[in-house]
Amino acid sequence: MPDYSPLETMIRKQIAASGPMPVSRYMQLCLTHPDYGYYLKRDPLGRGGDFITAPEVSQMFGELVGLWAASVWNAMGMPHEVKFIELGPGRGTMMADALRAVRILPAFHEAISVHLVEASPTLREKQREKLAEAAYVEWYDSIDDVPEGPAIILANEFFDAMPIHQAVKQDGGWHERTIEIDDDILAYGIAKDPIPRFEVLLPPVVRAAPNGAIFEWRPDNEIMTIARRLRDQGGAALIIDYGHLRSDAGDTFQAVAKHAFANPLKNAGLADVTAHVDFQALSRAAEDVGARAHGPVEQGAFLNRLGIENRAQALMKGATEDGQKLITAGLARLTGPSPEGMGSLFKVLGVSHPSIETLAALSDHMPGVRA
Numbered sequence: 338m339p340d341y342s343p344l345e346t347m348i349r350k351q352i353a354a355s356g357p358m359p360v361s362r363y364m365q366l367c368l369t370h371p372d373y374g375y376y377l378k379r380d381p382l383g384r385g386g387d388f389i390t391a392p393e394v395s396q397m398f399g400e401l402v403g404l405w406a407a408s409v410w411n412a413m414g415m416p417h418e419v420k421f422i423e424l425g426p427g428r429g430t431m432m433a434d435a436l437r438a439v440r441i442l443p444a445f446h447e448a449i450s451v452h453l454v455e456a457s458p459t460l461r462e463k464q465r466e467k468l469a470e471a472a473y474v475e476w477y478d479s480i481d482d483v484p485e486g487p488a489i490i491l492a493n494e495f496f497d498a499m500p501i502h503q504a505v506k507q508d509g510g511w512h513e514r515t516i517e518i519d520d521d522i523l524a525y526g527i528a529k530d531p532i533p534r535f536e537v538l539l540p541p542v543v544r545a546a547p548n549g550a551i552f553e554w555r556p557d558n559e560i561m562t563i564a565r566r567l568r569d570q571g572g573a574a575l576i577i578d579y580g581h582l583r584s585d586a587g588d589t590f591q592a593v594a595k596h597a598f599a600n601p602l603k604n605a606g607l608a609d610v611t612a613h614v615d616f617q618a619l620s621r622a623a624e625d626v627g628a629r630a631h632g633p634v635e636q637g638a639f640l641n642r643l644g645i646e647n648r649a650q651a652l653m654k655g656a657t658e659d660g661q662k663l664i665t666a667g668l669a670r671l672t673g674p675s676p677e678g679m680g681s682l683f684k685v686l687g688v689s690h691p692s693i694e695t696l697a698a699l700s701d702h703m704p705g706v707r708a
């Protein structure tokens with residue numbers, strides 16, 4: 338008897354009963370199935386886990402995000418109450434670092450209430466511990482549940498965990514890519530009929546792709562909910578993730594386990610499965626509903642404009658020799674080039690109420706605030 342993960346056993350039963358499933362359904366089950374989903378029962382972050390995110394690399398990341406938020410609060414006209422919303426807060430590290438950094442601005446600090454959208458009970462518990470000192474913290478299953486009001490919304494490595502659809506170009510059009518059972522292993526397949534009127538929705542560069550090309554997309558509902566909320570109730574969002582500035586063809590569906598890439602069709606529910614974020618699609622969707630998009634810019638440029646060098650220098654002064662090495666390494670990891678650095682692979686997009694014309698560090702014409 339082969340040894341499948343419990344989720345793979347379930348997926349095999351579903352495919353045997355109802356036929357191949359779209360990649361998006363497979364990805365959704367892998368990440369958030371209530372019993373076997375990857376995120377639901379474990380803390381995947383950190384050295385002992387599967388991957389490390391920017392806030393876990395260095396406290397500087399969350400601190401600068403906090404100062405960015407303060408500049409947004411200024412641009413919003415310094416409201417007495419502002420909802421600080423984070424989507425997928427992981428261990429709560431970025432929020433904790435941001436809140437600590439903005440203590441130097443008491444009027445902003447006191448205006449903040451914290452609202453966390455988190456699917457994982459395990460990570461909710463970590464966030465509760467990390468944010469024990471915050472005056473007001475509440476948790477939600479979806480951004481739709483967060484009460485109304487002006488908001489500053491943060492999402493770091495959240496969108497890459499939203500399920501993607503994939504389509505494969507064939508002679509007669511684009512067909513949904515599926516997961517099926519082939520020779521008793523999970524394998525990719527192609528739906529028999531093309532997706533109706535799919536091509537007209539595609540950017541010209543994708544339309545011109547050769548047969549066999551793959552195009553990935555995410556449903557727009559999450560970004561549209563954010564954009565509508567900002568349009569109607571004021572504020573801005575900061576979306577940070579790995580991905581591309583322009584929509585293009587390509588297969589980026591991947592699994593990450595123990596800090597290495599793995600086959601996403603193996604060990605369902607036991608490895609993180611993700612795909613690159615299409616920032617052009619996000620900003621277009623946000624502008625379609627009447628919000629304003631800012632950027633995207635590369636993470637390295639964003640952090641440099643916010644003054645990460647100065648922050649590193651300041652932290653160095655009080656640090657031991659080992660501490661100084663960690664700060665230097667953290668700075669290089671956050672802002673440096675691939676493959677070790679996150680500076681160019683990761684992109685930063687702002688979305689705001691249309692009356693906010695510029696957001697700090699996100700315009701190519703503006704130097705941004707200095708830490």
Ligand code: SAH
Pocket residue numbers: 368369376382390391392393424425426427428431454455456457460478492493494495498499
């Ligand atoms: N932002 C954090 C964690 C990134 S990992 C950091 O940078 O360290 C992705 C996060 O999104 C986790 O907290 C995960 O539990 C959460 N998540 C994934 N899918 C989700 C969903 N559909 N709804 C709510 N949270 C989700």
